[in-house]
Amino acid sequence: MTAPTTVNAAAQALHSHGGQPRAGGTDVVSLARARRTNGPYVDLHRLAELRGVTLRADGSALVGATTTIAEVAADPTLRASYPALAATAGALATPQVRAVATIAGNLLQRNRCVYYRNPAFSCFQSGGDTCPAREGDHQHAAVIDQGPCVAPHPSSMAVALLAYGATVHLADGDPVPVADLYDGADPTRDHQLDPGQLSTGIELPAPTPGETAAHHRATGRSRAEWPLVEVVVRIARSGGVISEAVVAAGAVARSPVRLTEVERELVGSPVTAGPPAAALDSVAGLCSPLPETGYKVELLRATVTEALERAIDQP
Structure with a gap:
């Protein structure tokens, strides 16, 4: 070393x-x-910079x-x-x-x-x-x-x-x-x-002025250190509607992923109406579960819902 x-x-x-x-x-x-x-x-502990x-x-x-x-x-x-x-x-x-x-x-x-x-x-x-x-x-x-x-x-x-x-x-x-x-x-x-x-x-990069964001993860009791599903959401608003949306998910694929179809459904939707059903329903179309991971389809939808609600509800 x-x-x-x-x-x-x-x-x-x-x-x-x-x-x-x-x-x-x-x-x-x-x-x-x-x-x-x-x-x-190669030990990096001494590199204060x-x-x-x-x-x-x-x-x-x-x-x-x-x-x-x-x-x-x-x-x-x-x-x-x-x-x-x-x-x-x-x-x-x-x-x-x-x-x-x-x-x-x-x-x-x-x-x-x-x-x-x-x-x-x-x-x-x-x-x-x-x-x-x-x-x-x-x-x-x-x-x-x-x-x-x-x-x-x-x-x-x-x-x-x-x-x-x-x-x-x-x-x-x-x-x-x-x-x-x-x-x-x-x-x-x-x-x-x-x-x-x-x-x-x-x-x-500098965040979008006035944006709100949230993170939510779902874990199992025996593996709480590692999420079954987790989601990060960023929301920007203009004129009472969502003008920009970013939805990223982890523990669901070989790489962290952007849920672009969910994002498209969110943009233009009224902020006061909560997450639109079309955005949440599009989650299933992104999934191709294995025999034992089918439960993650609904878990991902629920986690996206929770993160979106948290981001939207922020002032």
């Missing part, structure tokens, strides 16, 4: 020695226990890559300008995890499929050519089928950052929109960054 003191040194270490960057380590430790990684690691939230003059914000989830949840700038991002961070995992897990680590973590995490199995994610979950235990898998692998993407922060149109900054390379960071059709990877690429931060 190396512990560089500058971003350039960290990037060079990753390029020259390979391995993985490690900050909070919540996913790296889990992968090591499952024998899915054995390092080497990668931590913290900076509000820019144009209203945008930059969140350092190693800023913890707890810090994101508590930051007054983010709570005021990006409330659904802060709410997502506050609902994520457990207090112990939020205290050490980082925002970039959450974006770039590996999926939680029991077959990938068990070294006794081979799958697309571990170099094989099958997805054992399709024919096996997949009650927590995707309900929007994007490709060969059906393990849902695990990042809650990615859902919120997708909804806010965020961009990931890299130490070496052009910034990558969160919308392009994932490819649900690729069964071999959970994100599209190349090995050795180091995230330095996440840029959030």
